[in-house]
Amino acid sequence: MSTLPTPVRSAVVLLSGGLDSATCLAMASSQGYQIHSLSFRYGQRHQYELERAQGLADHYQVASHTVIDINLAAIGGSALTDPSIAVPKSNSVEEIGPHIPVTYVPARNTIFLAIAMGLAEARQALEIFIGVNALDYSGYPDCRPEFIRAFESMANLATKLFVEGHHTLRINTPLIQLSKAQIIAKGLELGVDYSLTLSCYDPGEGGRPCGHCDACLLRAKGFAECGQPDPALA
Amino acid sequence: MSTLPTPVRSAVVLLSGGLDSATCLAMASSQGYQIHSLSFRYGQRHQYELERAQGLADHYQVASHTVIDINLAAIGGSALTDPSIAVPKSNSVEEIGPHIPVTYVPARNTIFLAIAMGLAEARQALEIFIGVNALDYSGYPDCRPEFIRAFESMANLATKLFVEGHHTLRINTPLIQLSKAQIIAKGLELGVDYSLTLSCYDPGEGGRPCGHCDACLLRAKGFAECGQPDPALA
Numbered sequence: 001m002s003t004l005p006t007p008v009r010s011a012v013v014l015l016s017g018g019l020d021s022a023t024c025l026a027m028a029s030s031q032g033y034q035i036h037s038l039s040f041r042y043g044q045r046h047q048y049e050l051e052r053a054q055g056l057a058d059h060y061q062v063a064s065h066t067v068i069d070i071n072l073a074a075i076g077g078s079a080l081t082d083p084s085i086a087v088p089k090s091n092s093v094e095e096i097g098p099h100i101p102v103t104y105v106p107a108r109n110t111i112f113l114a115i116a117m118g119l120a121e122a123r124q125a126l127e128i129f130i131g132v133n134a135l136d137y138s139g140y141p142d143c144r145p146e147f148i149r150a151f152e153s154m155a156n157l158a159t160k161l162f163v164e165g166h167h168t169l170r171i172n173t174p175l176i177q178l179s180k181a182q183i184i185a186k187g188l189e190l191g192v193d194y195s196l197t198l199s200c201y202d203p204g205e206g207g208r209p210c211g212h213c214d215a216c217l218l219r220a221k222g223f224a225e226c227g228q229p230d231p232a233l234a
Numbered sequence: 235m236s237t238l239p240t241p242v243r244s245a246v247v248l249l250s251g252g253l254d255s256a257t258c259l260a261m262a263s264s265q266g267y268q269i270h271s272l273s274f275r276y277g278q279r280h281q282y283e284l285e286r287a288q289g290l291a292d293h294y295q296v297a298s299h300t301v302i303d304i305n306l307a308a309i310g311g312s313a314l315t316d317p318s319i320a321v322p323k324s325n326s327v328e329e330i331g332p333h334i335p336v337t338y339v340p341a342r343n344t345i346f347l348a349i350a351m352g353l354a355e356a357r358q359a360l361e362i363f364i365g366v367n368a369l370d371y372s373g374y375p376d377c378r379p380e381f382i383r384a385f386e387s388m389a390n391l392a393t394k395l396f397v398e399g400h401h402t403l404r405i406n407t408p409l410i411q412l413s414k415a416q417i418i419a420k421g422l423e424l425g426v427d428y429s430l431t432l433s434c435y436d437p438g439e440g441g442r443p444c445g446h447c448d449a450c451l452l453r454a455k456g457f458a459e460c461g462q463p464d465p466a467l468a
Contacts, residue, residue: 070304075349075356107352110392114348115309118341122309147391154384158344158376
């Protein structure tokens, strides 16, 4: 028998400030969850996405917004945290290579999900929402459904709430099989204001998207396929 | 076919500066691994254990020693990171309760292992050593063998090295089924200088052990059962 109180219907939402996580937040919000959003200052090249995450958290009136500082740059190995590795630029989506890109941060999603699990336990939340996508980012092993299921199995053996409390933690990945255009269409249906988001890996002053990194190209293709303008470029 | 270079025989060792992780480091070292030690500044009440970890890393001449800063105190919920929760004190091991103690940090081992996995990938190491123990700390769900195996399964689906490179990451837990006395006996056999270690959750000035927290009591019982004095108390 558990002596822990029954958790309220709360969810931890990983919020990077990008298009995918904003859509994920809107989806969790539309399902009526009390939301605890979670962002990371992990040594990324720019802080603009954290400002967007805070803006989105405010917009959706989350119950709490936590920013975890973690210097993943000390691990190295990624263009997103190591200024000596250039962010790749191209002119079209077709030029993006099939290999795992240099913007891959070793173990990032595992680390972020592990911290989300700790926050879920502390906030008594039984749901985690993460905007991973297996289509556009098929090069990232930690965006695949088999990874997410393995993490979920591990999580349910790892923490006091889920072991002693006999509750089950669920990792929700509502975007995992959607194309960028489908994600945007879903978000627009839910009224997401994409002008609040930033996808670029290497923005200029004020957070202006570079237009040529993988993230910018995939975003542009998604809006084009939806037949909609990107409000962040207005 | 992988285009990644074949990794050298390296191991990441999680090093807290305590008795268990020092023994674990000595065991990995005695097995001939090139060692990358890893410590965390995670909002714990005191910094003495990090000094001990650095001292041990120096003593064992590790290939690299990485300290990751992560403010787990922002998650809350533990006496180890929240000064408003008192560290429990007792006069004997028998007084330690059967429940998960307030010194439990939500998801700590999962978070630490996830970061170790990222470091393993960046350093091309195929082994992680962690000094978890299922006997003395049976109240911590993330110290149990079933958790470690689940983490290992997840890890082998999560990272570029282990997915693209067709290598297998192994989580070594050489202390998991040993009593504190057996751990100390093993360490003494390997020549571990336990005066370099600190176990106390709540040390006084200069890192002097309090003598009454769970960690101090278990350590004292271990040395007593070995019939050896604790050199850290000399």
